[in-house]
Structures are given as C-alpha cells and as structure tokens.
Amino acid sequence: MLLSAGGLLHAQEPRRGGAITIATHSSSTADTLDPAKGALSTDYVRTHMFYNCLTALDTHLAPKMMLAEDISTDDAITWTIRLRSGVHFHNGKPLSAADVVFSLKRHNDPALGSKARAVTQQFDSVRATAPLTVVIVLKGANADLPVMLGTAHFAILAEGTTNFGTANGTGPFRCKEFSPGVRTVGVRNPDYWRPNLPYLDEVKLIGIPDESSRVNALLSGDVHWVNEVNPRSTRRIRGEPGFTVQESQSGLYTDLVIRQDMGLGRNPDFTLGMKCLIDREQMKRAAFRGYALVANDQPISPSNRYFFAGLPQRPYDPERARYHLRRAGALGMTLPVVASVAATGSVDMAMLLQQSAQKAGLNLALKRVSADGYWSNHWMKSPMGFGNVNARPTADMMFTQFFKSDAQWNESGWKNKQFDQLLVMARGEKDDAKRKQYYADMQVLVHEKCGIGIPLFIANLEAFSSRIKGASPHPLGAFMGYTCAEEVWLEN
Known part of the structure; x- marks a missing residue:
C-alpha cells in the first residue's frame, strides 16, 4: 500500500494579504500550544496555524501527504515514512526524522498528560532509519495509521521541545502572541514549505463563550468567523448582507454522561431509565431547530462506513423509564444534572430531560454552570452532566479515545473487557x-451498557464574512476541520 502527495484546487483565484479574526466558543487559561494537550476546537485551530502533521485529512477524511512525502506498508504493522526535504522549523532548524520520533514517542510519557496516549499505546517502536526516514512498528495491525497521524495531537515538534510559551513549528504561521484565555496571533511564515501558502498576513484567534455575543461580534465586523452558531441565530445572520452561514454534517454530538463509578450511576437500571427519558425528536426540534440527525446512543455517525444501521432505535418511553428508575431506587429523588453553554445545546437538552423525568417520577435539578472552567471542573467529575465530542476521523480513534477502559476521556468511567477485546x-x-461486524458489536455494547446517552448528531453551524473565500464544509469539525487559516483568503 502506498500513499502519495496530492494538491488542492481552488475555484477562485486566491488573493494574498489581509488579516482575519476568528472567534471560537472556548477559551481559558488552560489554552495550550502543546499539540499533545489540545482538548478543544480552539486548541486544534491554534495547532494547525503553527505546526504541521505528517498527513492531513481531506473532506472525505482520507489522508493526504503533508510533512510525509509518502507512507508505505505491506502488513499494516510496519510502516515506513519518508519525510519531505527542505522543510524548516520557524527557528530555521531543518526537519529531520529525529523530530518525528521525538514528537510521536513523547505521547507515551504518563507525566505529559497527552490526550492521544490511548492511541499511541499501539506503537511498539518508533525509530529513525535514515535522516528523513522513520519506521513505526505497531503492536497489532491498524490500517488507519495514516489517518490518525493527520489529527492535531500528532503535530510535529522540534526534537527536545519543552517550552510552550510560544510555538516553534513548521506551520503556515509564526506565533507573534500567545496569551492563554485572551488571544493568539499568528503572522505569515515567509519560509513556509508549501508554495504560495498561506494567503493571509495575519490570523488572530480569540474566545467568546457567549453565543449571542459571538454573533454580535461577527455582525458588527469585530470578528470575521465564528463557530457554534445557535440554530436560532441563523435567520438573523442570513438576513444581514455580507455574511454566510455554513452547515457541515459530522459526527459531533452532545451526550448525557452518567458516571458509572458514582452514586446511582453504579446501577445499570438507572442508566437505562435515563436513556429512555431522552425525547430525541423533541430535542432535534426545540434545541437544534432541525439542524441535527437523530442518534441512537452509539457514537459512530451514519456518515461513517462502519455505522451499524441494524441497531433498533431506542424510543422515548417514560413508562419504561419509570420501571428501571424504580428498580434503581431513584423514584421520588431529586438529582442534580450539570449543563453549560460550553457543551453545545446541553442547557436546552437538560431542560427537556427535566420535563421528561417529571413524567416518570424523577426530579432533576438543573445546575447551570459557566462555560469558563466547565471542562476542567465539571466534565467527567459530576455524577450526571453533559459532554460535547467532536467527530473523529475513524471509528477506532473514537472508540480508543472515549470508550476503551483506560482511555483518558472515558466519560462515564465505563469498563468492559469484551469491548476492549x-x-x-x-x-x-x-x-x-x-x-x-466487530464495530457493530461494539456499538451495541455502548448502546446497551455504557453510561452515556447520545440523542443527536449535531450539524456544525458556523458563520463568516462573505469576504472570506476558499471556505468549505468539513466533516471533522468547524473552521474547515480546524485548518482554515492556511487555506482561506480575503476578497477586496
């Protein structure tokens, strides 16, 4: 098997110059320039501004070559990666195989806290066999390796990098300013290895957690591009001249998370009862104005070739919920459920779930918390709350990062040996x-036994100034799969 380089075609002639400001829905003092620690879409955009990966993912989530000139294997276990020559880091250092070895092996250091460690534990060895050649040997076959290497966590650093107060990458922009929780500013890298890219002179990245404030900033011209647009805002944006609303179908979901290692979550009947209280059609209409697909408590979306369509749809059933909640001893109790605008649509979803629970004899006390600090202080720490999971390019990455027993992002603390096998x-x-068939069996296990409920797959809604050209939907996530800074340009 051999993967080789490909190019990009633009329908319009790009224009060089200009600066844009991107406002995302998340920003905090936990913002990072370390690709391994990136956890939110803001981090991923920042990573792709300053660094490159070995591959990149196209709109079909297939890998195309970036820092790797080609990647080959005969058995999907031993992979040979040949790097491009003539690539330099921002400080002038030439890219070498040693940089790739360092960047990939560092994920397995437990002290680092890499968000991709569950994935890189598949690596048996990573070694340089020539100045521009790396050989990766996996513990078992995985044909998805080139796809995995195209995700933001696997951006390539200079060997020995420990300081992340700034960024020294090979990417299209150099880091001019990085103020966690405030802003990130990148300026064009004049020595970028991709000819004629980027088109923009400067990209500023800021966070505006409140959606209405974010939309106001766009319409007033203070920012050029925003993500996480509420469906209720689309009519207003479309009614103003000079702005575009873009919809991307993806595997993005906001899920009800019930910790299976806390309180009632230890009882399988409680989890089943809560899943039966999810009125998916109502949530689609009321919380997302139809910009979503009904899901079935399985994390693989219908756009994925491994989606299991044969899983019977779990219905909204308050009577069945009452049965399971009674068996769990939860009827008549008042239980907190934590929600935040940080998890897209979770506040509306929690309010609808609260109404459904009343019909089954359960009182849910909605605890609405600030977006600031939600992911570090509440997500995966509250007995019952909400997560918000961006699409992953492969079923293996989704299952490995969020459902494997020892995964760092195993939201409900679910442990299932059969699933792991x-x-x-x-x-x-x-x-x-x-x-x-294996992936179908895994989806059934998640549907039946895991402590999460996935009501819907949410369409990514973003909006931008019509002066921005070259933008297109991407199934991986907003901002063209987080890579927009490198590809778009400003019209006069």
Whole structure:
C-alpha cells in the first residue's frame, strides 16, 4: 500500500494579504500550544496555524501527504515514512526524522498528560532509519495509521521541545502572541514549505463563550468567523448582507454522561431509565431547530462506513423509564444534572430531560454552570452532566479515545473487557466485512451498557464574512476541520 502527495484546487483565484479574526466558543487559561494537550476546537485551530502533521485529512477524511512525502506498508504493522526535504522549523532548524520520533514517542510519557496516549499505546517502536526516514512498528495491525497521524495531537515538534510559551513549528504561521484565555496571533511564515501558502498576513484567534455575543461580534465586523452558531441565530445572520452561514454534517454530538463509578450511576437500571427519558425528536426540534440527525446512543455517525444501521432505535418511553428508575431506587429523588453553554445545546437538552423525568417520577435539578472552567471542573467529575465530542476521523480513534477502559476521556468511567477485546480485534482484521461486524458489536455494547446517552448528531453551524473565500464544509469539525487559516483568503 502506498500513499502519495496530492494538491488542492481552488475555484477562485486566491488573493494574498489581509488579516482575519476568528472567534471560537472556548477559551481559558488552560489554552495550550502543546499539540499533545489540545482538548478543544480552539486548541486544534491554534495547532494547525503553527505546526504541521505528517498527513492531513481531506473532506472525505482520507489522508493526504503533508510533512510525509509518502507512507508505505505491506502488513499494516510496519510502516515506513519518508519525510519531505527542505522543510524548516520557524527557528530555521531543518526537519529531520529525529523530530518525528521525538514528537510521536513523547505521547507515551504518563507525566505529559497527552490526550492521544490511548492511541499511541499501539506503537511498539518508533525509530529513525535514515535522516528523513522513520519506521513505526505497531503492536497489532491498524490500517488507519495514516489517518490518525493527520489529527492535531500528532503535530510535529522540534526534537527536545519543552517550552510552550510560544510555538516553534513548521506551520503556515509564526506565533507573534500567545496569551492563554485572551488571544493568539499568528503572522505569515515567509519560509513556509508549501508554495504560495498561506494567503493571509495575519490570523488572530480569540474566545467568546457567549453565543449571542459571538454573533454580535461577527455582525458588527469585530470578528470575521465564528463557530457554534445557535440554530436560532441563523435567520438573523442570513438576513444581514455580507455574511454566510455554513452547515457541515459530522459526527459531533452532545451526550448525557452518567458516571458509572458514582452514586446511582453504579446501577445499570438507572442508566437505562435515563436513556429512555431522552425525547430525541423533541430535542432535534426545540434545541437544534432541525439542524441535527437523530442518534441512537452509539457514537459512530451514519456518515461513517462502519455505522451499524441494524441497531433498533431506542424510543422515548417514560413508562419504561419509570420501571428501571424504580428498580434503581431513584423514584421520588431529586438529582442534580450539570449543563453549560460550553457543551453545545446541553442547557436546552437538560431542560427537556427535566420535563421528561417529571413524567416518570424523577426530579432533576438543573445546575447551570459557566462555560469558563466547565471542562476542567465539571466534565467527567459530576455524577450526571453533559459532554460535547467532536467527530473523529475513524471509528477506532473514537472508540480508543472515549470508550476503551483506560482511555483518558472515558466519560462515564465505563469498563468492559469484551469491548476492549473487540477493539483490538477490529484493528488487526484485514477482512472488511469482519471488521464491520466487530464495530457493530461494539456499538451495541455502548448502546446497551455504557453510561452515556447520545440523542443527536449535531450539524456544525458556523458563520463568516462573505469576504472570506476558499471556505468549505468539513466533516471533522468547524473552521474547515480546524485548518482554515492556511487555506482561506480575503476578497477586496
């Protein structure tokens, strides 16, 4: 198998120059320039401004070559990566195989706290065999490796990098300013290895957690591009000349998270009862104005080739919920559920869930908390709350990062040996029909036993000035899969 470089075509002639400001929905003092620690869409945009990965993902989530000139394998276990020559870091250092080895191996240091450690534990060895050649040997076959290497966590650093007060990458922009929780400013890298890119002179990245403030900033001209647009705001934006609303179908979801290692969450009947209280159609209409697809408590979306369509849809059923909640001893109790605008749509979803719970004899006390600090202080720490999971390019990455027993982002603390075994078997299975069956079995296990409820797959809604050209939807996430800074330009 051989993957080789490809180019990009633009329908319009790009224009060089100009500056844009991007406002995202998340920003905090936890903002980072360390790709391994990135956790939010803001971090991913920042990473792609300053660094490159070995590959990049196109709009079909297929890998194309970036810092790697080609990637080859005969058995999906031993992979040979040949790097481009003539690539330099911002400080002038030439890219070498040693940089790639350092960047990939550092994820397995527990002290680092890499968000991709659950993925890189598949690496048996990573070594340089020539100045521009790296060989990766996996513990088991995984044909998805080139896709994995195209995600933001796997951006390549200069060997020995420990200071992340600024960024020294090979990316399209150099870091002019980085103030966590305030702003990030990147200026064009004049020595960028991709000819004629980027088009923009400067990109400023800021966070505006409040959606209405974010939209106001766009319409007033203070910013050029915003994400996480509430469906209620789309008519207003479209009614103003000079702005574009863009919708992308993806695997993004906001999920009800019930910790299975706390209180009532330890009882499977409680989890089942709560899942039966999810009125998906109502949530689609009321919380997302139709900009969503009904889901079925399985994290693989219908756009993924491994989506299991044969799983019977779980209905909204207050009577069945009452049965399971009674068995769990929860009827008549008042239980807190934590929500925040940080988790898209979760406040509206929690209010609808609260109404459904009343019909089944359960009182839910909605605890609405600030977006600032939600992910560090409440997510995965509250007995019952909400997560917000960006799409992953492969089923393996989704399952490995969020459902494997030892995954750092195992939201509900779910541990299932059968699931873990199926995950490893699916990676090494060359027969695609068998691999598809493994993934189907895993989706059934999540649907039936895991402590999360996935009501909907949410369409990514973003809006930008019509002066921005070259923008297009991407299934991985907003801002063209977080890579917009490198690709777009400003019209006069």
